[in-house]
Amino acid sequence: MKPVNLKEKLKLFSDHWNPRIVGALNGQHVKLAKLEGEFVWHSHTEEDELFLVVSGELKMEFRDRTETVQPGEFIIVPAGVEHRPVAEREVEVLLFEPASTINTGGSEDPRKREDLDWI
Amino acid sequence: MKPVNLKEKLKLFSDHWNPRIVGALNGQHVKLAKLEGEFVWHSHTEEDELFLVVSGELKMEFRDRTETVQPGEFIIVPAGVEHRPVAEREVEVLLFEPASTINTGGSEDPRKREDLDWI
Numbered sequence: 419m420k421p422v423n424l425k426e427k428l429k430l431f432s433d434h435w436n437p438r439i440v441g442a443l444n445g446q447h448v449k450l451a452k453l454e455g456e457f458v459w460h461s462h463t464e465e466d467e468l469f470l471v472v473s474g475e476l477k478m479e480f481r482d483r484t485e486t487v488q489p490g491e492f493i494i495v496p497a498g499v500e501h502r503p504v505a506e507r508e509v510e511v512l513l514f515e516p517a518s519t520i521n522t523g524g525s526e527d528p529r530k531r532e533d534l535d536w537i
Numbered sequence: 538m539k540p541v542n543l544k545e546k547l548k549l550f551s552d553h554w555n556p557r558i559v560g561a562l563n564g565q566h567v568k569l570a571k572l573e574g575e576f577v578w579h580s581h582t583e584e585d586e587l588f589l590v591v592s593g594e595l596k597m598e599f600r601d602r603t604e605t606v607q608p609g610e611f612i613i614v615p616a617g618v619e620h621r622p623v624a625e626r627e628v629e630v631l632l633f634e635p636a637s638t639i640n641t642g643g644s645e646d647p648r649k650r651e652d653l654d655w656i
Binding site: 419420421422423424425441442443444446448465466467468480485486487488490491492493494495496499514515516 | 538539540541542543544560561562563565567584585586587599604605606607609610611612613614615618633634635
């Protein structure tokens with residue numbers, strides 16, 4: 419029950435596509451991640467996923483369109499919807515999603531991460 | 538699946554202690570609220586609750602201590618823990634909690650809100 423400072427936590431790592439856990443509640447995790455480049459197309463069978471942009475500009479590609487998400491904005495990707503996060507320059511995001519969520523969903527990719535670290 | 542801008546949504550209302558819903562995922566709601574003054578002591582039997590401060594300085598009182606939460610910081614209050622949010626000046630917060638959560642928990646208060654509006 420201590421305050422968590424997003425900027426301070428984001429200083430603790432620099433690698434991309436490797437979310438860290440910073441909070442847990444109601445079976446959900448709060449995560450922070452740094453994104454750069456194009457991720458893999460994927461979807462999550464069971465989990466809705468929220469991306470809140472802390473810094474940078476996130477392009478969330480869907481099969482039929484792309485949404486641009488700016489700092490202070492969030493976007494929710496419902497379960498089952500194919501999406502691909504793209505960051506032309508580094509983007510820092512806060513993620514809210516079920517603790518069971520795997521970053522690559524049902525797709526295979528070398529950037530798949532399981533057993534995320536707490537910071 | 539559209540981006541939601543927190544500041545734009547916060548411009549749509551001015552009353553205090555009356556959260557609005559701005560997103561839903563995995564049985565949880567994302568809410569925005571403006572707080573000013575002292576709320577009622579309460580706890581939530583089943584629900585953990587996250588407060589992310591967007592602007593202002595939030596004092597989260599617990600029975601044994603007080604935590605100060607600044608913009609860009611969040612605090613998680615676990616189910617069953619008595620707490621009282623206090624805002625000496627107006628505070629804007631994003632809340633993340635189960636859709637079932639009532640703002641006053643198990644306490645009675647005229648500021649109790651049910652059937653929250655979506656904005």
